[in-house]
Amino acid sequence: MNLTDLRPAPGSVKRRKKIGRGPGSGHGKTSTRGHKGDKARGQSKVGFEGGQTPxxxxxxxxRGLGTGLTSRGFNNGRYKTHYHIVNVSELEQFDNGTEITAEFLLAHGVIKDTSLPVKILAGGELTKSLTVVAAKFSGAAEALIAEKGGTVQVTEAARKMSDVIAENRATNAAARAAN
Structure with missing residues (x-):
C-alpha cells in the first residue's frame, strides 16, 4: 500500500457546485441568486429584518449603561465592595486565645491573598475563644464569637473595589515601566 492508493470513502467528498459557467449547467446567468434585489447583489446589513423596525x-x-442591545437597568457593581468570606467553622482549627488577622489566615491557607478585606460569617460551629480582627462581621458571627468568650475587632473601613482596581492598575503600570 502506498500514499497514492489512499482515497476518501465513496460519497464522503461532495463536488463543488460550479455556478455562472453557462446555461448548460443549469446554474448560469444569475448563478442561483434569482433576478435583481438586495439578495442578488451582496449581504444585507447586520440587524436588518426585512424592513420591519429592527x-x-x-x-x-x-444612556451610559454598558454596551449591547439589551444593556438596560442600573448596575453599581464597579463600586461594590468585595470580601474574602470566612465562616466561623474555618476558625475552629485554631487554638484557644489565638488572634486571627488577615495575615494569619493567609499564612494558614484560609484565604489566598490580602488584596480584599475579610468578612466573617456564622457558618458552622465554634467552640473556642478567639480574638478575631476583620473588616466586617455578620451579626450572627459577632454574637457567636462573643458568646464563646472571644473578642471582635473591626479594622478600617473596607476598600471599594474601584480603589483595588485603581491600585492594581498603578502597580501593573509601574511594573511595565520598570521592564
Missing part, C-alpha cells in the same frame, strides 16, 4: 430601534435608549 430590535435595536424597538428597545428604548439607555
Amino acid at each position: 430590535l435595536h430601534r424597538r428597545l428604548p435608549k439607555q
